[in-house]
Amino acid sequence: MLMPRSASPAPGPSSSADHPKVTLTLAGCLEGARSIMPMMPGLAVFAMAFGAVAEQKGLSLAEASLSSALVFAGLAQMVALEGWSQHWSASALLALAFLTFTVNMRHVLMAAALRPWFAPLPAWQTYPSLLLLADNNWAAAMRYYTLGGRDAGFFVGSGFVTWSVWVAATALGHLAGGGVPDAKAVGIDLVVPAFFIAMLLPNWRGRREAVAWGVAAAVSVTVSFVLAGWWFIVVGALAGALAGGFVDDER
Amino acid sequence: MTSGEAGALAAILVMAAVSALNRTAGFFLMRLIPVTPRVRRVLDALPGALLVALLVPGAVHGDLGMAAGLGAALVAAKLTRNDFLAVISAMGTAAAVRAVVG
Numbered sequence: 001m002l003m004p005r006s007a008s009p010a011p012g013p014s015s016s017a018d019h020p021k022v023t024l025t026l027a028g029c030l031e032g033a034r035s036i037m038p039m040m041p042g043l044a045v046f047a048m049a050f051g052a053v054a055e056q057k058g059l060s061l062a063e064a065s066l067s068s069a070l071v072f073a074g075l076a077q078m079v080a081l082e083g084w085s086q087h088w089s090a091s092a093l094l095a096l097a098f099l100t101f102t103v104n105m106r107h108v109l110m111a112a113a114l115r116p117w118f119a120p121l122p123a124w125q126t127y128p129s130l131l132l133l134a135d136n137n138w139a140a141a142m143r144y145y146t147l148g149g150r151d152a153g154f155f156v157g158s159g160f161v162t163w164s165v166w167v168a169a170t171a172l173g174h175l176a177g178g179g180v181p182d183a184k185a186v187g188i189d190l191v192v193p194a195f196f197i198a199m200l201l202p203n204w205r206g207r208r209e210a211v212a213w214g215v216a217a218a219v220s221v222t223v224s225f226v227l228a229g230w231w232f233i234v235v236g237a238l239a240g241a242l243a244g245g246f247v248d249d250e251r
Numbered sequence: 252m253t254s255g256e257a258g259a260l261a262a263i264l265v266m267a268a269v270s271a272l273n274r275t276a277g278f279f280l281m282r283l284i285p286v287t288p289r290v291r292r293v294l295d296a297l298p299g300a301l302l303v304a305l306l307v308p309g310a311v312h313g314d315l316g317m318a319a320g321l322g323a324a325l326v327a328a329k330l331t332r333n334d335f336l337a338v339i340s341a342m343g344t345a346a347a348v349r350a351v352v353g
Contacts, residue, residue, distance in 0.1 A: 038335035042342070063259050070267035080266060088258040093265050100266045104273040106301060112277035113297045116286070126278065133274045135305070142298040185349060187320055187342035193309055194324035194341030196302050198334040201325075203299040212296040213303045220304035221311050236304030237297065244296025245289050 020150040022120040024129075028153025029160070032141065036158035039136045042191025043162065044169040046074055049183050050081075051173025057084045061174050068170035072134060072163055075230075076103040105234045109241075110138045117145050118152055125152070132159025134166075136192065139199035146203055208247040216240025315352055320345030 047068065054064035054077075071077055080096060088096070111130055118126045129152060137158035144154050183189060203209060220236025227235075284290060310321050324341035327333070 035334075038338050042338065059259060063263060066260075067263045067266070070263060071270050073266075073270050076266065076270065080262070084259075084262075086258055088262045093262060096262055097265050097269050100269040101273065104270055106305070107270075107273040108277035108280075109297060109301055110277065111274055112281045113294055113301070115278055115281035116291070116294060118278065127275055130274045130278055131271060139298075139302060146298075184316075185346065187316065187345035187349070190317065190320040190324070190341040190345045191338055193306055193317075193321055194328075194338045195334060196306050197321065197324045197341075198328040198337040200299060200302040200306070201328050203302075208292070208296055209299055212300045216300035216303040217307040220308050224308040224312065232308050233301070233304050236308070237301035240300030240303060241293045241297040244300060245293030247292070249288075249292070 020148065022117065022150045022152065024121060024125055024152040024156065026153065028149075028151030029157030030153075031151070032137070032144070032154035032157030032159075033161045035140050035144070035154070036137055036161050039140075039191065039195050040161065040165050042188055042195075043136070044165050044172075045183055045188045046191070047166045047169035048173030048176065049188075050074060050077055051170040051175075052177055053078070053081050054084075054170070055174045055177050057081050058086060059084070059174075061171060064174045065167060065171045068167045069163075071100075072132075072166060073100075073104050073107075074166070076100045079103055103230045105230070106135075106237065107133055109234060109237055110135075113142065114138075114155070117150065121152055129156050129159070132156060132163055134159060134162050136195055137162050139196055143199045143202050208244045211247050212240040212244025214240075215243040314349070316345040316349040319348045 050068065051064050054067070055061075059067070067077055076099070080099060083096075085092070110133060114130070114133075118129070132155070137155060140158050141155040216236045216239060219239040220232045223235045224232035286294070306321070310318055320341040323344035324337045327340040328337040331337070
């Protein structure tokens with residue numbers, strides 16, 4: 001569960017000693033799967049909550065499971081349920097597409113951040129892998145990369161475990177219906193942010209992070225008060241990253 | 252749900268298509284941007300900035316249990332470097348604070 005401090009400690013047979021080669025191996029998949037385990041109990045409860053609400057909103061078991069399997073984005077799925085209906089006009093579908101896009105816009109930035117790592121891999125490996133992108137496995141993978149890991153399998157393995165648990169627990173929640181526990185009373189809403197904090201800390205290097213994180217915090221909070229919706233995530237992140245990019249290397 | 256079935260399915264497929272686009276577009280578009288040292292620094296700073304932009308507004312708009320739980324996670328992650336302990340202490344702290352404050 002605990003990531004080794006120096007990631008990819010025993011370089012696989014395909015990595016060279018001086019410059020670790022970018023690979024996608026089964027060993028990497030297993031390491032990623034293991035590293036994401038602390039998230040899974042909390043994620044399962046989230047998915048069950050989605051399944052239970054979906055059931056109340058009139059989605060069939062198949063529809064709820066299909067939504068989790070194909071959309072695989074908890075926040076967007078949950079938000080969409082608020083306006084869910086059995087009849088969708090073209091304009092309602094367009095509004096749904098726009099809502100999904102804005103809620104998931106952070107994934108555009110997350111995938112962009114994966115470019116330096118995944119670029120050497122062939123497209124038939126990268127694009128299917130990217131479909132497994134979710135907040136928590138991306139965060140875990142970026143920490144792994146920051147600590148020197150280069151095996152893309154880490155991202156795939158952690159993503160696949162997340163996806164499997166997400167879909168299975170959605171179905172469970174739909175079947176359990178109202179029997180799902182009150183998530184807030186037991187602090188389930190803390191699982192994702194607490195995991196993010198654990199992923200964030202190793203990113204600290206110095207002045208650039210002070211600037212980037214400070215700007216990201218200030219801008220995202222300001223935008224969250226000024227603009228309705230989910231813009232604060234992307235606007236804050238972009239502002240912070242751009243500000244950090246203008247801090248020259250100290251070393 | 253006779254005529255609705257196709258409707259709900261269409262909505263799910265629309266969300267799936269947009270989500271797939273979101274997941275792949277950023278990676279694809281970065282192909283068109285030359286990675287100069289400055290772009291490289293922006294990309295380096297992006298993961299941390301994105302996590303901060305997800306975390307801090309949630310903490311600001313959340314209740315006392317959220318704030319206390321995040322504080323506990325910060326301390327636990329810093330001291331133990333263990334993800335599981337960070338998550339558990341955050342949940343426990345938030346649950347305890349909410350049990351007291353209501």
